[in-house]
Amino acid sequence: MQVEIITIGDELLIGQVVDTNSAWMARELNKAGMFINRITSVSDGEEEILNAIREAASRSTIVLLTGGLGPTRDDITKAALCKYFKTQLVFNQQIMDDVETFLKHRVGHINQLNKDQALVPEKCDIIRNPVGTAPIMWFEESGLIVVSMPGVPTEMKHAMENEVIPRLKAKFTNGIVRHRTVHIFNIPEAVLAEMLSDWEDQIPAFLKVAYLPSPGKLRLRISGKGENAQQIESAIENAIKLLYPLVKENIFGFDDEKPESSLLNLLFSKDKTISCAESCSGGLMSHLITSVAGASNAFMGGVVAYSNNLKYNLLGVDSTSIEKYGAVSREVVEQMAKGACKRLGSDYAIASSGIAGPSGGTDEKPVGTVWLAWSDGEKVISRSFNFGNNRERNILRTAEAGIIIMKQLLERGTL
Structure with a gap:
């Protein structure tokens, strides 16, 4: 049919x-x-x-x-x-x-x-x-x-x-169709396909694998069709078990699960709160989190500190750090994250600072350079990225990366 x-x-x-x-x-x-x-x-x-x-x-x-x-x-x-x-x-x-x-x-x-x-x-x-x-x-x-x-x-x-x-x-008598989607962060499609070549050879022939990439993340869909629902579902789950050791550190969700929803669910289970200090992401990170029903039970608030003055006055960033290292730097974004925990009274915070483009880049810090930091008020972890030269995509990737990595850090007990 x-x-x-x-x-x-x-x-x-x-x-x-x-x-x-x-x-x-x-x-x-x-x-x-x-x-x-x-x-x-x-x-x-x-x-x-x-x-x-x-x-x-x-x-x-x-x-x-x-x-x-x-x-x-x-x-x-x-x-x-x-x-x-x-x-x-x-x-x-x-x-x-x-x-x-x-x-x-x-x-x-x-x-x-x-x-x-x-x-x-x-x-x-x-x-x-x-x-x-x-x-x-x-x-x-x-x-x-x-x-x-x-x-x-x-x-x-x-x-x-x-x-x-x-x-x-x-x-009509229809067959059985089942899908599972694994969301994978920060592995390019071609690299992931090479990593999973042997895995694809291992799984049953009646399972089909599709790679569905988008900026910064990828959906790996595993599909099965046949007459026996239990057999198909069992084969898909077994395929995911075999997949885990290969890309476990980069998996951030399944099926229709959104990163912001899974982060909030994790915070709810721990009875913890979070806030955001955003520069280059312009409030999108806070928007994604607050788009989830019930977010107010864990989200304390956000600061869009686009100017250096707001970084000083609202988040307590040391002005000499910006003068010495620049606003887009490890030192500044880490202070922003710590400052958000302190000023907004949250258990955790995510901070962003970057050059979204299309102008403003330098040889040392080209367009697309982004620093993200995650803090519990005392400890802070930071990472740098380069998301390319498309402004809209840079803003989205910054916001999503901040949320996804926050979830991973909490799951691993790193923060």
Whole structure:
């Protein structure tokens, strides 16, 4: 069984709207044991939609469409489907009743465009949409299933979770699909692949390994498919056990776990608090931590000490250290971390100072040079990095590295 997804809308192709629908659909279908063969985005043109359906139907069993079902002139998915399935639009009273019920307290009157939502292709099964006005249309012909859903994410998700996926699971016998993702910090993709070459040879052939890199970190996804869930899960867990000795020091999480969440959970378990003293990361480290619900139970606060005066006055950094070593230095960032513990009253602190770019670098300290420090108020550990010459990436990598290494230090009992 092969599944294809087609997302429809000019807004997707000009970058006005990011296509989150296909990513969510692919993830949920994969959980149900279905594999996505291809994802295509097309414009609001009848021929473009028709061609996309024809091509998908030539290689897939199931084609799922989102978008182009609204009441305006540019919503022409229904017309394209009528052409493909050689049928016509007919009035459906049940859908009209649903539209009237849905809009009753939302609009002053129901106009002709709203009424046209009740026109649906004659050769399809209609699935009612309790969270919108456009119905879901299920076509089935010569072994091909085509399902058309609204592009509004809440409507699409409701249809997929409550109707489409349950119907597909009832109709097809799917295999078992399982994934585990290991998050690895600060090992380049090519280096990691070389390190894990023998490990990949050791694991069962029915497991597939994918390397998914991003700046400063990498997701190593281990996937298995088959008929026996216990066998697949056991094989994946055994593969992770074999992986641990090779990269244990660089593993910072699993699956959907975020570094800031796992750091806070660790602090909660120890009944400890943390604060941040940030220069080049500009408050992003504090933002990531406070984006987690319940962060106030461990996060005391943060200081964005961008200027040297604030480093002196808020964090107690010795002015002679900046004059002698510069603001981007081991000596200054260590004082910032200690100062944050003292001034903000936290058990631990993370501090950052660097040259985010694109200007400001020197031969000794090029753009991308960053110092990070972690302290418990007395002891302090610091490390230098060079994150390259992209300002936005430098800021993100600084914030994430500060959080990830803080978690590792606490886990090892180094602080």
